[in-house]
Amino acid sequence: MPANRDLYRDQVAFLAQQTPITILVSGGVTLFTSIFLWTELPDLPLFIWMMAQCIFITAIYLQWRREDIRQRLKLSQPASSQPPRRLSFIPQPVIWGGLGGALWGVTVLYFHELEPESRLALIIVLFGMASGASSVMAAIPAMAASFILATLTPLTAYFFLQATTAYSALGAMAIIYTFSLLYSAHNIYRRFLEFTQNRRENAALLEQIRNEREAAAESLARSEERYSDVADNVGDLVVSTDGDGAFLFVNQAFREKLGYSGEDLRKLTFRSILHEDYLRQSLDRIGSVLRREAFDPVELALKTKGGDIFWSEGKINPLHEDGQLIRIHGVFRDISLRRLAEQAQREMQEELQLRVTAATRDLEEKNISLQKEVSERLQAERAWRNSEAQLRLILDSSVEAIYGVDREGRCTFANSACAYLLGFQEPADLLGADMHTLTHSPDGGLSVEACAICQVNRKNIRAHADNQKFTRKDGSQFAVEYSAGSIVRDSQIVGGVVAFLDITRRLTAEEKLRQSQKMEAIGQLTGGIAHDFNNLLAIILGNLDLLASSLQKETPPQASVMTRRTQAAIRASERASALTQRLLTFSQKKRLSPQIIDPGRIMADMSDMLRRTLGDEIQLDIRVDRAACKVLGDVSQFENAIINLSLNARDAMPEGGVLSFEIRNISLDEARVFSGTEIPAGDYLCIRVSDTGAGIAQENLNRVFEPFFTTKESGKGTGLGLSMVFDFVQQLSGHIYIDSLPARGTEVSIFLPRMLQTTDAATISQKPQERGNGAEGFFNPAAHKVLVVEDEPGVRQSTVAQLKELGYTVVTAEDGPAAIEIFSAEPGIDLLYSDVSMPNGMNGHALAEKIRALSSDVKILLCTGYDGETGIASAAASTYKILQKPVRKDTLEMALREALNG
Incomplete structure (x- = not known):
């Protein structure tokens, strides 16, 4: 039994509300159970069970009616006449709950001869009754518990008495279900307690608000009564009107001095008692x-x-409410005597002025001289003030921050730039401040004695420092360059003046320059390595192609084993070739030929390929704004950037995750800084790539765009992916930044200047060269002679072997001058196949021009591993086809046929 009678009453009231529906449900379930058991049980046991249920339901109904009548009588009686009800040790609801549950629980034992289907239906009914009790009777947990236990305990015992594995499992499940229902009833009871407590608190709060409102109204009435009493007893005129000037209150003094009665004032407004002669001035x-x-x-x-x-x-005193004038209060004092005194004083002043004028006529000339002297002095003071104002204007117009201090280091003046850089609104906010304490953080460790600025206040010296730290008002620091000097007056040092500049952007530019120089040096080194490596790959792949061709002529099985090994070596060499191409792309910094592209459409086309590449463990989410604009770019470079970012995200999510792409328009009205990267104002297409992977440590964020920097294990990354993405974005005048935290994922944001045109631009493409095979007839390589010019002996030998196997007649030269001599001496050369980068002052382009000058019919085909900036410029202007080393045999065969048929 709960000790709180109010709570118990709430519980009983809640239960009483549930009783009618409980009676209907119990009666309906009893009727339903009797119907489906009618054909399987004898009439007498079934009739006894039905009568027991009906008697119990009738008893519950009578008890509910009795409680309802008692509550009605209680409400009709005075509170004092309601005797407290005695609470028994075991509440009646608990007894009723246990009795009702027992009537249902013994049913499974009473009807033990049922068919399995009927027994299953009866078990479902018992579980349903117990489940319903866990919510309907939850307001009294003991009642709910007694019904649930009395219902399910006999059923659980019945399961275990069957002594079979299946029934034992059902018994265990029944025990678990019983405890689940008890726990559910307990939770519902807790929510019932919270609801009851909230309802009581709300009722108490409403009663408190009602009492406070009544007290406030009573206090206001007493206050207005006291105000009326006080106002009627003061000598001043007290008046209150509404917004239109109608009188609401006037005190006794107002009525007496103006002669109006209360009835008169009810017909007048404040405007009507203003005197007509001074109406305009008064209004x-x-x-x-x-x-x-x-x-x-x-x-x-x-x-x-x-x-x-x-x-x-x-x-x-006007009073406004919601912007409307609703009341005007006024307190006035009689100044009639003061006005008479002022009038008399004016008359006396005029008379005195006449007498003084008559007495001082002889002093007029002296006054003129004195006025001239005073005028000159005033002009001098005005000129001094103008010069001071001009100096202030000059100081405030300077982009350099300037402030002055006295000998104690306190600020005596400062210009606007100084206030702005130090985080203050106005220069006046700095006056009197200790500038050393203000501009240096307390934990900086710079004492007054060690500060060069503080020394100029005491010694006639000058000071200059670069890359020093000043502190703003908000505690942030910034780099400055300053100069300081002493202020000397009458051979005495009276203070100092300091001029400083914020050099944060300069330092950032210097850091970018150093980074650019480092990248350029790495690029040159990379290009040289890639060039030599391409030559080696040309030798390896050339010989592997020759070996593969020769193995095709051998007989199995030994040839098949060697063929597999050869193909494996070829595939490894091709991967090495792809790596060198990436190195060359990075080192050459090739300028793009931008065309208008649609990143949204490209992403849609790449989605299937990305899903296959990333695998099933990674969920791909692509969101493209329908209004997303086009940009200037390069389709292949854009695709490479997306692939690089996707592969990095995949490697960061070994256990799987979500990779998201978002493409939308964004406009910046002013420059903004994202993760340390300043993005100027403008219209951009924003491409965000985010993952749910491991993230990047803060100490590595500033290095992720450096070439060859990688945090992956050895052999799993080259460190070129993000550097190539960065170079692609930079060439398009875009911006890129990265947000990442360990274990929180990574987000890469790319801002590309967007195109505002709505029409599609034509895609720039090149016509494929016709792959002729002769004049629509037989092509005979043996009928053609090829001059091979290559300074690397291994590459030259491999190329000659490939050409001879293809059937061509081959002559060779190791450099440009030797090639010209051979061409002049050897008749019938049909095609020049030359490396671009060669020694002895003649590269492949120059050699081609000289050969063409000797014979305009000769065909030209060039190849290169890496030819530096000069080669790139020449290639851009060249009309000759250039093959990229290493050149595969089939590629060389097709290029030769196209050149000779062209």
């Missing part, structure tokens, strides 16, 4: 106060009931 003064343009006391000329002028001075 203007009142209007300025109501518009809150003036707050000083105003003089008003009031009109008495007899029509005389009554001069008054007073304070007017």
Whole structure:
């Protein structure tokens, strides 16, 4: 039994609300159970069971009616006449709950001869009744528990008494279900307690608000009564009107001095008691106060009931509500005597002025001289003030921050740039501040004695420092370059002046320059390595192609084993070739030929390929704004950037995750800084790539765009992916930054200047060269002679072997001058196949021009591993086809046929 009677009453009331539906459900379930058991049980046991259920339901109904009548009588009786109800040790609801549950629980034992289907239906009914009790009776947990236990305990015992594995499992499940229902009833009871407590608190709060409102109204009435009593007993005129000037209250003094009665004032407004001779001036003064343009006391000329002028001075207080004038309060004082005194004083002043003028006529010339002297002095003072104002204007116009200090280091003046850089609104905010303490953080460790600026206040010296740290008002620091000097007056040091500049952007530019120089040096080194490596790959792949061709002529099985090994070596060499191409792309910094592209459409085309590449463990989410604009770019480079970012994200999510792409328009009205990267104002297409992977440590974020920097294990990354993405974005005048935290994933944001045109641009493409095979007839390589020019002996030998196997007649030269001699001496050369980069002052382009000058019919085909900036410029202007080393045999065969048929 709960100790809190109020709580118990709430529980019983809640249960009483549930009783009608409980009676209906119990009766309906009893009827339903009787129907499906009618054909399987004898009439007498079934009739006894039905009667027991009906008697119990009737008893519950009578008990509910009794409690309902008792509650009605209780509400109709005075509170004092309601005797407290005695609470028993075991509440009646618990007894009723246990009895009702027992009637249902013994059913499974009472009807033990049922068919399996009927027994299953009966078991479901028992579980349903117990489940319903866990919510309907939850307001009294003991009642719910007694019904659930009395219902399910016999059923659980019945399961275990069957002594079979299946029934034992059902018994265990019944025990678990019983505890689950008890726990559910307990949770519902807790929510019932919270609801009851909240309802009581709300009722108490409403009662408190009602009491406070009544107290406030009573207090207001007493206050207004006291105000009326006080106002009627003061000598000043007290008046209150509404927004239109109708009188709401006037005190006794107001009525007596102006002669109006209360009945008179009810017919008048404040405007009607203003004297007509001074009406305009009075209305203007009142209007300025109501518009809150003036707050000083105003003089008003009031009109008495007899029509005389009554001069008054007073304070007017308007009261506004929701922007509307609703009331005007005024307190006025009689100033008639003061006005008479002022009039008399003016008359005396005029008379005195006449007497002084007559007495001082002889001093007029002296006054003129004195006025001239005073005028000159005033002009000098005005010139001094103008020069000071000009100096202030010059200081405030300077982009250099300047401030002055006295000998104690306190600020004596500062310009606007100084206040802005130090985080203050106005230069006046700095006056009197200790500038050493203000500009240096307390934990910086720089004492006054060690500060060069502080020394100029005491010694006649000059100081200069670069890359020093100053502290703003908000505690942030920034780099400065400053110069300081002493201020000397009459051979005495009276202070110092300091001029400083914020050099944060300069330092950033210097850091970018150093980074650019480092990248350029790495690029040159990379290009040289790639060039030599391509030559080696040309030798390896050339010989592997020859070996593969020769193995095709051998007989199995030994040839098949060697063929597999050869193909494996070829595939490894091709991967090495792809790596060198990436190195060359990075080292050459090739400028793109931008065309208008649609990143949204490209992403849609790449989605299937990305899903296959990333695998099933990674979920791909692509969101493209329908209004996303096009940009200037290169399709292949854009695809490479997306692939690089996707592969990095995949490697960061070995256990799987989500990779998201978002493409949308974004406009920046002003420059903004994202993760340390400043992005100028403009219209951009924003491409965000985010993953849910391991993230990047903060100490590595500033290095992720460096070439060859990688955090992956050895052999699993080259460190070129992000550097190539960075170079691609930079060439398109875009911006890129990375947000990442360990274990929180990574987000890469790319901002590309967007195109505002709505029409599609034509895709720039090149016509494929016709792959002729002769004049639509037989092509005979043996009928053609090829001059091979290559300075690397291994590459030259491999190329000659490939050409001879293809059937061509081959002559060779190791450099440009030797090639010209051989061409002049050897007749019938049909094609020049030359490396671009060669020694002895003649590269492949120059050699081709000289050969063409000797014979315009000769065909030209060039190849290169890496030819530096000169080669790139020449290639851009060249009309010759250039093959990229290493050149495969089939590629060389097709290029030769195209050149010779062209």
